[in-house]
Amino acid sequence: MSSVTAADTASNAFRVNTLAVIGTGLIGGSFALALKQAGCVGRVFGVGRQPETLAQAQTLGIIDETITLHEAASQCDLIMLASPVGTFGPLFEGLSKALSPKTLITDGGSTKGNVVAFARAALGERIGQFVPAHPIAGSHESGPQAAFADLYRDRHVVLCPLPENANRAVEFVGAAWRACGARLVTMKVGQHDDVLAAVSHLPHWLASLYVEHVARDANADLNLQLAGAGFGDFSRIAQGSVEMWRDIFMANRDAMLRQLDDLHDLLGQAREALKAKDEAWLETVLAHAASVRREWGERQKHESGRGK
Amino acid sequence: MSSVTAADTASNAFRVNTLAVIGTGLIGGSFALALKQAGCVGRVFGVGRQPETLAQAQTLGIIDETITLHEAASQCDLIMLASPVGTFGPLFEGLSKALSPKTLITDGGSTKGNVVAFARAALGERIGQFVPAHPIAGSHESGPQAAFADLYRDRHVVLCPLPENANRAVEFVGAAWRACGARLVTMKVGQHDDVLAAVSHLPHWLASLYVEHVARDANADLNLQLAGAGFGDFSRIAQGSVEMWRDIFMANRDAMLRQLDDLHDLLGQAREALKAKDEAWLETVLAHAASVRREWGERQKHESGRGK
Numbered sequence: 150m151s152s153v154t155a156a157d158t159a160s161n162a163f164r165v166n167t168l169a170v171i172g173t174g175l176i177g178g179s180f181a182l183a184l185k186q187a188g189c190v191g192r193v194f195g196v197g198r199q200p201e202t203l204a205q206a207q208t209l210g211i212i213d214e215t216i217t218l219h220e221a222a223s224q225c226d227l228i229m230l231a232s233p234v235g236t237f238g239p240l241f242e243g244l245s246k247a248l249s250p251k252t253l254i255t256d257g258g259s260t261k262g263n264v265v266a267f268a269r270a271a272l273g274e275r276i277g278q279f280v281p282a283h284p285i286a287g288s289h290e291s292g293p294q295a296a297f298a299d300l301y302r303d304r305h306v307v308l309c310p311l312p313e314n315a316n317r318a319v320e321f322v323g324a325a326w327r328a329c330g331a332r333l334v335t336m337k338v339g340q341h342d343d344v345l346a347a348v349s350h351l352p353h354w355l356a357s358l359y360v361e362h363v364a365r366d367a368n369a370d371l372n373l374q375l376a377g378a379g380f381g382d383f384s385r386i387a388q389g390s391v392e393m394w395r396d397i398f399m400a401n402r403d404a405m406l407r408q409l410d411d412l413h414d415l416l417g418q419a420r421e422a423l424k425a426k427d428e429a430w431l432e433t434v435l436a437h438a439a440s441v442r443r444e445w446g447e448r449q450k451h452e453s454g455r456g457k
Numbered sequence: 458m459s460s461v462t463a464a465d466t467a468s469n470a471f472r473v474n475t476l477a478v479i480g481t482g483l484i485g486g487s488f489a490l491a492l493k494q495a496g497c498v499g500r501v502f503g504v505g506r507q508p509e510t511l512a513q514a515q516t517l518g519i520i521d522e523t524i525t526l527h528e529a530a531s532q533c534d535l536i537m538l539a540s541p542v543g544t545f546g547p548l549f550e551g552l553s554k555a556l557s558p559k560t561l562i563t564d565g566g567s568t569k570g571n572v573v574a575f576a577r578a579a580l581g582e583r584i585g586q587f588v589p590a591h592p593i594a595g596s597h598e599s600g601p602q603a604a605f606a607d608l609y610r611d612r613h614v615v616l617c618p619l620p621e622n623a624n625r626a627v628e629f630v631g632a633a634w635r636a637c638g639a640r641l642v643t644m645k646v647g648q649h650d651d652v653l654a655a656v657s658h659l660p661h662w663l664a665s666l667y668v669e670h671v672a673r674d675a676n677a678d679l680n681l682q683l684a685g686a687g688f689g690d691f692s693r694i695a696q697g698s699v700e701m702w703r704d705i706f707m708a709n710r711d712a713m714l715r716q717l718d719d720l721h722d723l724l725g726q727a728r729e730a731l732k733a734k735d736e737a738w739l740e741t742v743l744a745h746a747a748s749v750r751r752e753w754g755e756r757q758k759h760e761s762g763r764g765k
């Protein structure tokens with residue numbers, strides 16, 4: 150009783166009568182299951198191109214029935230776009246043909262600048278009905294069978310309200326994500342793309358290119374024979390889905406190029422310091438980086454402890 | 458019985474009557490304990506600058522008694538140099554003043570080119586008595602209390618024989634490391650430094666500079682707030698000892714500069730590919746890196762399964 154907080158009250162008050170999930174895999178399916186578990190959704194509809202995926206989602210209790218994109222646009226209170234970002238252009242076009250003024254749209258795409266561009270091109274003056282979001286959560290698995298109600302519990306969801314969004318729209322979509330158990334962080338679209346480029350896309354880029362460098366080296370076989378735990382940690386993310394990461398890099402190209410230029414400057418300074426035997430420069434940077442990383446790790450431990 | 462292999466026979470035949478360990482911490486202490494456990498060492502002597510460390514090593518059964526550097530050089534069959542690499546210059550100088558022709562020296566330093574240069578400068582024509590080694594094993598802890606007999610079990614030890622080494626010397630030192638349970642890999646000095654720069658020093662360099670980049674960014678606070686598990690894996694090694702890594706980078710400067718130049722070329726190509734929207738280039742490199750990393754991970758799993 151005494152543990153009921155303002156956030157709980159807000160989620161309890163939230164209710165969506167009709168939800169359409171476009172793409173009923175890990176991201177969309179977990180969104181639907183989370184709202185069902187929270188008891189704040191009426192009927193859940195599924196939209197998708199593959200009948201067998203929709204049938205599976207229905208069997209698993211993720212969706213109650215299947216509808217068309219046109220029906221979703223004209224009849225539902227909330228639409229969650231959860232298919233690959235590459236499909237968003239045609240989907241926004243389709244939605245725009247029948248969009249009811251009472252319908253709000255959110256999404257689960259991992260880049261935002263390009264998604265908002267697709268939405269603006271298709272929705273025009275109705276762009277205020279779209280409240281972009283990016284849940285920082287995932288899994289190595291995909292498809293309806295990978296979806297689970299707690300995917301977003303205690304995970305960050307970035308909300309990127311647009312200047313055209315009414316407060317009521319932002320609050321409604323934010324409440325839906327909070328009802329999934331997520332911790333909301335609000336940013337501008339460009340800032341989201343810069344931050345994600347820095348902490349997610351750039352490490353993947355560097356890990357992949359580093360592994361490629363090691364494998365192209367004259368000593369490639371010996372390199373891989375002697376590589377140990379540090380190599381393993383540093384390069385683990387290079388195993389991710391090739392198509393997904395290619396698409397992310399292309400979609401977030403401008404922010405990536407900014408990040409790469411800044412990093413390139415720092416790498417150049419470091420190389421000069423090493424060449425000039427500037428031990429003080431190296432020590433200062435190594436010490437600062439070690440302390441930043443250590444504090445981050447401590448905070449993660451603390452937060453994951455609090456979350457459970 | 459049928460499991461006795463040529464390697465076992467070689468270790469069983471190996472015996473060192475008098476061993477001196479210079480530096481009785483994790484690396485030197487574990488070497489002594491491993492040979493004691495294997496039952497192939499007579500008396501173990503400790504050499505060091507800190508009497509309390511030597512006393513602790515003796516209490517822990519790592520060494521049997523303490524001697525001077527001069528006594529170690531003139532009386533012992535094998536000397537293991539296991540203090541920080543920065544102390545090796547004066548130590549080789551000291552050893553050279555009293556070195557018996559029957560004494561062999563090995564070491565546990567993580568760079569080899571600079572160590573061999575120290576040794577050549579001090580030992581001159583007696584350089585053949587030094588067989589350089591680098592055990593790829595360690596721990597976050599240090600000191601005699603961190604030492605344990607199985608530190609080297611199933612770990613790689615790189616042996617870097619010099620042109621001046623007699624076969625007998627290389628075999629004797631190799632047998633000592635094998636008796637510790639290690640898997641020997643033989644390389645030339647320069648090749649060792651290139652390989653270690655590629656798979657150990659370069660990842661640490663990149664992880665540290667990447668964290669520094671993220672922390673210097675305009676969105677530093679948001680970056681660290683949204684950073685997730687991928688960031689954590691990629692940057693974990695940036696927490697290592699600042700002094701140790703500064704020294705390693707300086708000691709292995711030439712190989713690091715070669716690695717940095719090659720990597721810099723690849724990073725430049727990747728940036729151009731992104732800028733030119735060359736999706737095919739990106740996909741090819743991402744796919745190759747992912748498959749190299751996946752195969753490496755599979756092999757590690759296989760080997761660690763075999764090792765235990």
